[in-house]
Amino acid sequence: MYCLGTSLLHPPFREINFSVIGQYVDYLVKEQGVKNIFVNGTTGEGLSLSISERRRVAEEWVTKGRNKLDQVVIHVGALSLKESQELAQHAAEIGADGIAVIAPFFLKPWNKDVLINFLKEVAAAAPALPFYYYHIPALTGVKIRAEEVLDGIQEKIPTFQGLKFSDTDLLDFAQCVDQNRQRQFAFLFGVDEQLLSALVMGATGAVGSTYNYLGKKTNQMLEAFERKDFSSALNHQFCIQRFINFVVKLGFGVSQTKAIMTLVSGIPMGPPRLPLQKASREFTDNAEAKLRSLDFLSFNDLKDGNLEACS
Ligand SMILES: CC(=O)N[C@H](C=O)[C@@H](O)[C@H](O)[C@H](O)CO
Numbered sequence: 339m340y341c342l343g344t345s346l347l348h349p350p351f352r353e354i355n356f357s358v359i360g361q362y363v364d365y366l367v368k369e370q371g372v373k374n375i376f377v378n379g380t381t382g383e384g385l386s387l388s389i390s391e392r393r394r395v396a397e398e399w400v401t402k403g404r405n406k407l408d409q410v411v412i413h414v415g416a417l418s419l420k421e422s423q424e425l426a427q428h429a430a431e432i433g434a435d436g437i438a439v440i441a442p443f444f445l446k447p448w449n450k451d452v453l454i455n456f457l458k459e460v461a462a463a464a465p466a467l468p469f470y471y472y473h474i475p476a477l478t479g480v481k482i483r484a485e486e487v488l489d490g491i492q493e494k495i496p497t498f499q500g501l502k503f504s505d506t507d508l509l510d511f512a513q514c515v516d517q518n519r520q521r522q523f524a525f526l527f528g529v530d531e532q533l534l535s536a537l538v539m540g541a542t543g544a545v546g547s548t549y550n551y552l553g554k555k556t557n558q559m560l561e562a563f564e565r566k567d568f569s570s571a572l573n574h575q576f577c578i579q580r581f582i583n584f585v586v587k588l589g590f591g592v593s594q595t596k597a598i599m600t601l602v603s604g605i606p607m608g609p610p611r612l613p614l615q616k617a618s619r620e621f622t623d624n625a626e627a628k629l630r631s632l633d634f635l636s637f638n639d640l641k642d643g644n645l646e647a648c649s
């Protein structure tokens with residue numbers, strides 16, 4: 339069974355608008371079929387929030403998601419080990435389902451052992467919570483291969499539950515799977531445009547920004563893959579890629595995700611925080627036209643004779 343996590347939260351507005359989180363939960367569950375949430379990660383600008391904001395955001399997702407969501411995993415990574423531990427402990431107190439941690443990215447661990455020592459100290463602050471290592475080398479600058487990090491990790495971190503792998507190195511990803519076949523780890527893939535390839539390599543789930551608004555489409559791909567209908571799965575992946583490729587060429591990142599999600603869901607995600615800049619009007623208009631042409635934003639009048647439509 340695959341769990342399709344979305345990455346969230348988009349803190350709506352520069353001052354976080356906590357009041358839309360309940361609506362956001364309902365939208366993801368009902369409209370996108372997404373019931374696993376990854377809070378305060380990349381897309382949620384977790385590292386741009388203060389510690390007290392991170393705590394409140396986590397609380398709000400856990401509370402509003404109760405009896406609606408399957409899992410709420412809180413990203414608790416920080417440069418300060420102490421803050422990271424405090425967030426881990428808080429996640430346990432509020433009843434989150436797991437915690438995830440990125441590598442510290444200013445003063446960096448230079449080898450696997452040092453990185454694991456850091457992760458271990460965070461995990462120990464929440465000894466009853468499943469722990470995920472969030473591998474995102476392009477953003478942290480910590481390039482230690484995930485396959486190395488996983489080697490022997492369970493002995494060091496007894497709560498180790500899995501990997502969130504946000505990198506395009508499928509050799510590294512596949513080796514993580516292959517070398518841990520006897521263990522019940524979760525292998526969550528984080529490059530949405532390549533998810534199908536990762537599924538072939540043994541991914542057990544996915545966490546990504548586009549599942550906010552392409553969750554339903556991605557679920558169709560997961561279902562096709564599960565019933566071994568690989569040609570349909572590939573068609574779904576191509577459709578998703580047509581959109582991602584289009585926005586990547588315009589310049590795609592966290593700000594643009596917020597703009598698209600506001601457009602598609604109608605829930606105001608607000609602008610990002612500095613140092614990010616709000617997506618331009620031109621970007622949003624182009625992205626909207628593309629979503630319509632692919633029928634990701636369904637408008638009946640477009641369906642007839644639309645060669646590009648994906649649904
Ligand atoms: C670096 C980054 O933000 N990655 C996101 C999550 O991990 C992905 O969901 C990408 O936004 C997506 O794959 C499009 O490239």
Ligand SMILES: CC(=O)C(=O)O
Pocket residue numbers: 344345346376378379380381382504528545546547
């Ligand atoms: C996209 C993602 O995985 C994150 O927000 O961390």
